Amino acid sequence: xxxxxxxxxxxxxxxxxxxxxxxxxxxxxxxxxxxxxxxxxxxxxxxxxxxxxxxxxxxxxxxxxxxxxxxxxxxxxxxxxxxxxxxxxxxxxxxxxxxxxxxxxxxxxxxxxxxxxxxxxxxxxxxxxxxxxxxxxxxxxxxxxxxxxxxxxxxxxxxxxxxxxxxxxxxxxxxxxxxxxxxxxxxxxxxxxxxxxxxxxxxxxxxxxxxxxxxxxxxxxxxxxxxxxxxxxxxxxxxxxxxxxxxxxxxxxxxxxxxxxxxx
Amino acid sequence: xxxxxxxxxxxxxxxxxxxxxxxxxxxxxxxxxxxxxxxxxxxxxxxxxxxxxxxxxxxxxxxxxxxxxxxxxxxxxxxxxxxxxxxxxxxxxxxxxxxxxxxxxxxxxxxxxxxxxxxxxxxxxxxxxxxxxxxxxxxxxxxxxxxxxxxxxxxxxxxxxxxxxxxxxxxxxxxxxxxxxxxxxxxxxxxxxxxxxxxxxxxxxxxxxxxxxxxxxxxxxxxxxxxxxxxxxxxxxxxxxxxxxxxxxxxxxxxxxxxxxxxxxxxxxxxxxxxxxxxxxxxxxxxxx
Numbered sequence: 435x436x437x438x439x440x441x442x443x444x445x446x447x448x449x450x451x452x453x454x455x456x457x458x459x460x461x462x463x464x465x466x467x468x469x470x471x472x473x474x475x476x477x478x479x480x481x482x483x484x485x486x487x488x489x490x491x492x493x494x495x496x497x498x499x500x501x502x503x504x505x506x507x508x509x510x511x512x513x514x515x516x517x518x519x520x521x522x523x524x525x526x527x528x529x530x531x532x533x534x535x536x537x538x539x540x541x542x543x544x545x546x547x548x549x550x551x552x553x554x555x556x557x558x559x560x561x562x563x564x565x566x567x568x569x570x571x572x573x574x575x576x577x578x579x580x581x582x583x584x585x586x587x588x589x590x591x592x593x594x595x596x597x598x599x600x601x602x603x604x605x606x607x608x609x610x611x612x613x614x615x616x617x618x619x620x621x622x623x624x625x626x627x628x629x630x631x632x633x634x635x636x637x638x639x640x641x642x643x644x645x646x647x648x649x650x651x652x653x654x655x656x657x658x659x660x661x662x663x664x665x666x667x668x669x670x671x672x673x674x675x676x677x678x679x680x681x682x683x684x685x686x687x688x689x690x691x692x693x694x695x696x697x698x
Numbered sequence: 699x700x701x702x703x704x705x706x707x708x709x710x711x712x713x714x715x716x717x718x719x720x721x722x723x724x725x726x727x728x729x730x731x732x733x734x735x736x737x738x739x740x741x742x743x744x745x746x747x748x749x750x751x752x753x754x755x756x757x758x759x760x761x762x763x764x765x766x767x768x769x770x771x772x773x774x775x776x777x778x779x780x781x782x783x784x785x786x787x788x789x790x791x792x793x794x795x796x797x798x799x800x801x802x803x804x805x806x807x808x809x810x811x812x813x814x815x816x817x818x819x820x821x822x823x824x825x826x827x828x829x830x831x832x833x834x835x836x837x838x839x840x841x842x843x844x845x846x847x848x849x850x851x852x853x854x855x856x857x858x859x860x861x862x863x864x865x866x867x868x869x870x871x872x873x874x875x876x877x878x879x880x881x882x883x884x885x886x887x888x889x890x891x892x893x894x895x896x897x898x899x900x901x902x903x904x905x906x907x908x909x910x911x912x913x914x915x916x917x918x919x920x921x922x923x924x925x926x927x928x929x930x931x932x933x934x935x936x937x938x939x940x941x942x943x944x945x946x947x948x949x950x951x952x953x954x955x956x957x958x959x960x961x962x963x964x965x966x967x968x969x970x971x972x973x974x975x976x977x978x979x980x981x982x983x984x985x986x987x
Contacts, residue, residue, distance in 0.1 A: 498887050518887045530884035534902050534977040544888040595888065
């Protein structure tokens with residue numbers, strides 16, 4: 435069988451914040467990623483979309499420096515990745531909040547680990563807690579918050595370390611549908627207002643088309659980039675009109691047609 | 699992420715909680731007593747204590763056995779032992795192996811448990827020792843300990859440690875191993891060093907189970923301390939128990955047993971307080987629940 439060649443979409447106008455070059459990863463016998471090459475343009479949101487088992491979370495963790503690839507390199511701002519770094523921050527699917535720590539300490543935890551003095555880091559954390567709409571909950575503990583509020587804490591923690599690249603691993607999959615829609619709208623304005631590069635793992639086609647500047651469609655066994663889709667017309671639209679835009683609907687249909695045969 | 703959504707959440711939270719002043723219960727005579735509602739846990743504890751002591755008193759008065767004194771007789775014996783100071787002298791003896799043994803078990807136990815939980819080879823090396831220690835019938839080992847360490851303090855400390863340490867070690871190791879992997883990945887992705895991952899994430903995450911191991915360990919340590927005094931050399935509270943029995947002063951015997959139970963309960967409550975002060979949020983459940 436001929437391997438489909440990976441073709442990263444040419445991005446002439448923007449520069450590349452993160453790039454993966456022929457990254458392979460195996461877990462024992464299982465091949466999770468094979469020779470994956472993909473580029474993430476600066477200041478944009480790229481979704482990694484695909485059926486389960488396609489290695490999207492594996493790729494994200496390799497970019498984060500949490501996993502080591504068997505071969506290939508990751509570069510962030512032109513520098514090769516050897517482990518976790520100050521230029522990247524992670525938002526976890528299960529929030530990964532410390533249950534014994536208040537919202538304030540959780541949000542400031544990244545800064546605490548970087549050795550920022552207590553008064554300084556709490557001032558920064560307070561700003562981001564207010565930004566995500568949790569002002570007044572600084573002293574609450576995670577279990578006192580709803581799922582959506584917990585993920586806001588996770589987001590505030592990632593934002594407070596002011597990393598260039600935000601890595602989000604299915605961040606909205608554990609929150610309810612209405613909260614998820616609100617999150618998606620908020621994410622769009624976040625991408626617009628913060629000059630950060632977002633790498634967003636999701637299994638929801640609608641979510642990917644709604645929030646992404648660029649969608650990398652991954653196919654499983656072994657995982658490879660099958661197509662890069664750039665829904666170019668949608669970013670100009672008002673958030674309320676995206677879901678009834680013909681381009682949105684066509685893109686969702688097209689992706690489903692491509693993925694259908696891979697879903698058991 | 700607007701002010702409005704935050705306000706809605708805040709009001710919802712304040713409305714969801716029932717007002718605390720609402721009188722929900724009536725007392726024995728049908729009167730409303732907010733104070734009774736407020737102190738309900740305490741009231742329940744006192745009621746259950748009264749039931750147990752009442753049953754003891756009745757059983758002693760029947761009597762179920764000549765060797766079973768009433769509650770009041772036992773308390774009178776406890777009072778006289780307290781007044782003449784013999785109880786304090788006895789505890790001065792008993793607490794020595796108990797406190798030393800529990801301190802050793804706590805520090806070494808938690809440290810070894812952490813080590814077992816963090817490193818696989820330590821698991822292979824140490825786990826079997828503590829599993830065997832937990833399964834071993836201690837009373838059968840005491841003659842061996844006496845042969846090696848004599849009848850002094852060392853043997854008694856050993857008995858306390860053998861009783862207390864395995865459960866502390868095994869609980870700690872299990873808790874460390876079960877730290878949610880996303881907590882550790884979170885720490886690593888925000889640039890925590892190995893020491894920070896252990897100190898700021900693994901240890902607090904494991905603390906509820908470590909503390910429940912400590913509670914079990916401490917109660918086992920109490921058993922060990924008394925067992926040592928009954929089996930090795932009669933000193934302290936163990937001496938009161940065995941001496942009172944031999945002269946048929948059963949009230950004093952039960953008084954001594956009662957006092958050691960009270961002390962153990964106080965000790966365990968103290969431990970719970972320490973846990974609550976150290977890791978406030980842990981007592982209220984997990985974010986990932």
